[in-house]
Structure formats: structure tokens, C-alpha cells
Amino acid sequence: MKEGLDILYALQQKDDQLKEIEIIIKEIPQQIKKLETERDARSEMIEKAKKKLQNNIEDRKKLERDIAAIKDKISKYKEQMKKVTTNKEYQGFSNEIKFEETNINTVEEKIIEKMVEADEIMGIIRETESEFNKIAAEFNQQIKDLHSHLDYHKDKLSEETKNKKELRTQVAANLLKAYDNLFVKKAGKVVSLVQTDFCGVCNIKIRPQLLSELVISNDLLICESCGRILFKPMAGEDEE
Ligand SMILES: [Zn+2]
Numbered sequence: 001m002k003e004g005l006d007i008l009y010a011l012q013q014k015d016d017q018l019k020e021i022e023i024i025i026k027e028i029p030q031q032i033k034k035l036e037t038e039r040d041a042r043s044e045m046i047e048k049a050k051k052k053l054q055n056n057i058e059d060r061k062k063l064e065r066d067i068a069a070i071k072d073k074i075s076k077y078k079e080q081m082k083k084v085t086t087n088k089e090y091q092g093f094s095n096e097i098k099f100e101e102t103n104i105n106t107v108e109e110k111i112i113e114k115m116v117e118a119d120e121i122m123g124i125i126r127e128t129e130s131e132f133n134k135i136a137a138e139f140n141q142q143i144k145d146l147h148s149h150l151d152y153h154k155d156k157l158s159e160e161t162k163n164k165k166e167l168r169t170q171v172a173a174n175l176l177k178a179y180d181n182l183f184v185k186k187a188g189k190v191v192s193l194v195q196t197d198f199c200g201v202c203n204i205k206i207r208p209q210l211l212s213e214l215v216i217s218n219d220l221l222i223c224e225s226c227g228r229i230l231f232k233p234m235a236g237e238d239e240e
Helices: 002-083 087-170 173-185 208-216
Strands: 191-193 229-231
Touching: 002 087, 002 173, 002 191, 002 229, 173 229
Parallel strands: 191 229
Antiparallel strands: none
16 A cells, blocks of 8 residues: 555656646636737827827828918908909908918918927827837747747657556546545545654644554554545655
């Protein structure tokens, strides 16, 4: 039995290792996704700024069309002015023209504001693009590394799964049955390594009598607190 428990404990360690590898395999794609999202957020920022610049250019074109329309109006007034007969009519057109010229100034000021804004947007685009180029290369390398990391662990998982199968063939049938039954109930932790006088899993102190039985008895003993199979390596044995 003691020797059988050695192998059973080795099986437990193998299952622990497989669980760790599975966690890594599950985590890596999440890390990749995180890097991709962060990288793409920057390129979305650039796209957004470019869209804003495009709108700015369209706004400016519209304002320039507004000016052209006002100038058109002014030249029409000037044409009409040539035909007027009274001073009052002349003064009327003259006032209209002055009013429209003020309008041109207002629109021109708006165009200047838009030009200042365009400069700012272009600055943001340049900055974000240079930042994106820097991090994209770095992130892409990290993503590539994570993919090979993932491949490595997938290989490792299939290799260790084979080793586990081999190990299972060495465990006595009754022990294996008990192990498999408990494996589901005890969340994958079946064998508890007792190094001093505590259960290695639930950390409850083992009764002295049970502890001495553990050393001398050949029976399968379980933790009275958590119900796991207790395994105490014989003195001088490698407890790794
Ligand atoms: Zn326990």
C-alpha cells in the first residue's frame, strides 16, 4: 500500500501539473486579446482624428462657399447701384454692402478658427501615429511570443497527458478507482501530502493516533476533516 501511495501521489502531482498547464493555455489567449485591443485602440484613435480632420475640411469648404455667395450678393448690389437714381437708394445699397462685408469678416474668422483646429488635429494624428508605430511593433512581437508560448504549452499538455496515462497503468486498480471517485468530489485534489502532522490540503491537525497509524498501518487512511487520502512518505524518502 505504501508503495502504491507513492505512485498515487505521483499521479496527483501529474494532475496538478496538467491543471496548471491548462490554466496557462486558457490565460494566454486572454493576454493576446488584451494586447490586440490596446494596440487597436490606438489605431482607432488615429481613425477618429482623421475623421475629425475630414469634417473640419468640409466645414471650411462650406464657409468658403458662404463667402463666395456673399461676394456674389455684393457684386449684384454694386451692379444695381449703378442704376440707382436717388441718393437714398444709393445709400441703401451702400449700407447693404457694408453689412455683407462685415459678414465676410465673421465667416473669415470662423475659417481661421477651423484652420487652427486642423493644425491641432494633425498634431494629434502625427503623435498618435508615431506612438502607434512604436507600440505596434512591440505589441506584435509580444503577441507572437505569446502564440509560441501557447504552442509550447499545448505540446507540453499532450506530452504530460501521455505521461499521466502511463502513470495510471502503474496504480493498483482499487486505488485508481478511489482516486477517480474522489477526483470529481474533491475538485481534483485527492491525495494529501502529510509532511508534519497537518493535512497538506485542508491544514487541519491530524489526531496523534491517526498520525501513528499513517506510519505503521497499510490501510488507506483519509483526512477526518476533508476526506482526502493521506500520504506520508516514509522517513528518508524524497518528499518532492
Ligand atoms: Zn484534510
